[in-house]
Amino acid sequence: MGTLVPSSPGLSINGVIYRYTTIKNPADRMLVHLQNEDATGDGYIFRETDDWTGLPGNTINKLVSVNNIPISRWGDGSIEVEGEGQVANASLVYTYQIDECFNPQSNPICPGYIDPTKFLTAENIVEAYDPMDDDAVLETLEATDSSLYEDEEEDESIEQEELKASKDNFEKGLAATQNALTLANSISQERILSAMNTSVNMYSYYATSINGGVYKETTNLRDSDLPDNPRGLRNGLAQQLLHEEMVDEQYKKLKF
Amino acid sequence: MVKYPLILTALCIPFAGNAEEALIEGNVQSKCIINTDINGVYGNPAPDKLSTKSVDGGVEPTIRFDVAIANYYMARVITPSSFSTSPSLTDVVNWTGTTTVGEVSDAGMSAYDAAKVTYDTTSEFDLTIAGSTWFKVDSVATYGFGRAFPGGTYRAVVQAECIAQ
Numbered sequence: 313m314g315t316l317v318p319s320s321p322g323l324s325i326n327g328v329i330y331r332y333t334t335i336k337n338p339a340d341r342m343l344v345h346l347q348n349e350d351a352t353g354d355g356y357i358f359r360e361t362d363d364w365t366g367l368p369g370n371t372i373n374k375l376v377s378v379n380n381i382p383i384s385r386w387g388d389g390s391i392e393v394e395g396e397g398q399v400a401n402a403s404l405v406y407t408y409q410i411d412e413c414f415n416p417q418s419n420p421i422c423p424g425y426i427d428p429t430k431f432l433t434a435e436n437i438v439e440a441y442d443p444m445d446d447d448a449v450l451e452t453l454e455a456t457d458s459s460l461y462e463d464e465e466e467d468e469s470i471e472q473e474e475l476k477a478s479k480d481n482f483e484k485g486l487a488a489t490q491n492a493l494t495l496a497n498s499i500s501q502e503r504i505l506s507a508m509n510t511s512v513n514m515y516s517y518y519a520t521s522i523n524g525g526v527y528k529e530t531t532n533l534r535d536s537d538l539p540d541n542p543r544g545l546r547n548g549l550a551q552q553l554l555h556e557e558m559v560d561e562q563y564k565k566l567k568f
Numbered sequence: 569m570v571k572y573p574l575i576l577t578a579l580c581i582p583f584a585g586n587a588e589e590a591l592i593e594g595n596v597q598s599k600c601i602i603n604t605d606i607n608g609v610y611g612n613p614a615p616d617k618l619s620t621k622s623v624d625g626g627v628e629p630t631i632r633f634d635v636a637i638a639n640y641y642m643a644r645v646i647t648p649s650s651f652s653t654s655p656s657l658t659d660v661v662n663w664t665g666t667t668t669v670g671e672v673s674d675a676g677m678s679a680y681d682a683a684k685v686t687y688d689t690t691s692e693f694d695l696t697i698a699g700s701t702w703f704k705v706d707s708v709a710t711y712g713f714g715r716a717f718p719g720g721t722y723r724a725v726v727q728a729e730c731i732a733q
Contacts, residue, residue, distance in 0.1 A: 331671075344675075362675040370678035371671040373700070 313348075313386045317406060322414025324380040327407035328358060334369040336397030341365045343394040346404065349387030357385050364397065371401075380409065599636040600695070600730035605702060606630040608726070610709075615716035619708040628704045630670055631728045635695045642731045643693040648707050648724035655720035659712035667691040670704035677701050694733075703728075 317323060328346070336342050347359040360376050391402055413422035420427075443449045610618040611625030620626035633643045647665025651657075669681045676697050685692045695701065705726050711717045 334675075364675045364678070367675060367678045368681065370669060370675075372673065372675060373671045373702070374673050 313383065313389070313406075317383060317408055318410075320410050322411035323383045323408055324411065325358075325378055325383060325386060325406050325408050326380050327378060328360070328376045329374070329405040329407065330360075330376075330403065331371065331373045332391070332402035333371040333400045334364050334397055335400055336364060336369045338368040339366065340396035342397035344399055345392040345394065346389075347392065348389040350385060351387035352385050357381060357387065358389075365395070369397065383408070598730070600641040600732075601634040602728050602730055603632045603634070604629065604728075605632050608705065608707070610707075610722055610724075612717070616711045616714050617708065618710075618717065618722060620706050621708070624708075626706075628670075628706050629726055631703045631705065631726070632700055633695060633703065633728075633730060634700045635698055635730075638698045639694075639696050640733060641695045642733050643695055643701070643703065644727075644729040644731055645691050645693075645703055645705060646727040646729075647689045647691075647705055648709075648726060649689050650724070651709075651722050652725050653721060653723035655718040655722075657711070657718070659715050661712075662710045663689065663707070665689055665705065665707040667703050667705050669693075669701060671702035673699035673701070695730075 317325075330346055332344070334342065334344065342364040344362045344364065345359060346361075347356045349355075350357040358376075358378060358381070360374075362372060362374075386406075389404065391399055393399055412419055413424075416422040416424035417426065417428075419425065606627065606629055608620045608629030609627035610620060611627075612618055613624040617624070618626075620628045622628065631645065633641075635641050645667040647663070647667065649663045651661070667684075669678060672678050672680075674697050677699065680693045680695075680701065683694060693701070693703070707724060707726070709722075709724070
């Protein structure tokens with residue numbers, strides 16, 4: 313049974329609830345055995361058989377009561393199919409009860425409880441020794457040299473101051489480390505966010521596909537003589553004249 | 569002649585005496601209990617269709633019959649043939665419904681489906697084995713000839729009875 317049930321003393325199983333679905337042809341012979349081995353001997357401590365022979369498959373939901381069998385007797389459980397067919401979606405629940413008075417000494421209300429204080433007699437009662445009641449101890453603990461006592465106090469105060477100073481330094485160091493870590497964290501988080509935003513912004517462009525496919529050539533040029541454009545000729549001549557006029561202008565300046 | 573009055577007197581004595589009635593009382597507790605395990609929900613897979621089938625987005629109601637003694641009871645389940653609550657409907661609603669054995673507490677109960685008697689919207693099952701049987705009901709309603717159901721809440725009732733045989 314392993315860890316299926318708590319390992320409490322006095323635990324006993326009083327019921328088994330199981331559920332499964334059979335997959336089979338109605339005409340087939342099929343027996344389903346749900347069983348637990350007897351941990352203390354041979355055979356089974358629990359065995360329930362459902363006979364599905366000649367019946368269509370279905371889901372069974374069944375409660376089987378058992379007579380408070382101690383958990384120590386419940387061995388490994390299994391579902392065994394005899395014949396043709398399959399078992400699917402099987403679940404099994406053990407119901408149990410715990411006898412609180414399995415050990416009568418666990419609770420004074422249990423029958424058979426024996427009060428342990430009854431066994432105490434005047435002879436076996438041991439009186440506890442308290443050293444603070446011992447005069448010799450108290451005398452030893454008393455301070456004998458007051459000056460030494462004061463020095464000790466002074467030393468202690470110095471030690472405490474030094475300890476406090478070192479503690480302050482340590483706290484400052486920790487604070488500086490913490491600040492640096494916080495700063496580093498904020499920067500790294502900013503970088504991460506920036507990288508995330510970049511990926512979000514850019515991936516949308518990468519993922520976009522433009523519909524349309526191939527744009528085919530629609531213009532056809534037949535082989536023939538292309539005549540010169542007379543208007544272009546005139547325009548070119550005019551530009552040439554203007555160019556020459558502009559070139560001549562600079563020589564005019566030089567002559568001056 | 570003297571004897572007659574005496575005889576008559578003797579005969580009259582028993583009739584003139586007190587009469588007593590002894591009361592017998594008894595209680596019969598039904599050995600068949602019906603319980604609704606799951607209430608149904610209509611799915612609306614098409615505008616003109618309401619269905620409890622899971623493929624249509626509905627939930628099939630489940631009714632459990634517990635019988636403590638075998639062969640004394642019959643389960644009768646009647647699928648809906650009208651809405652108990654609905655918006656005003658001006659066209660005909662076509663109803664279909666089936667009742668099937670969903671789960672059993674004994675393998676032998678799985679034969680109930682094959683032995684059921686069905687008429688109109690009623691299915692009857694002989695409860696020949698003591699224990700619990702879960703019956704699943706599916707109900708489908710279609711409106712007019714491809715007309716959309718008006719918006720609103722629709723309710724229908726599945727009737728389950730345990731009849732002593």
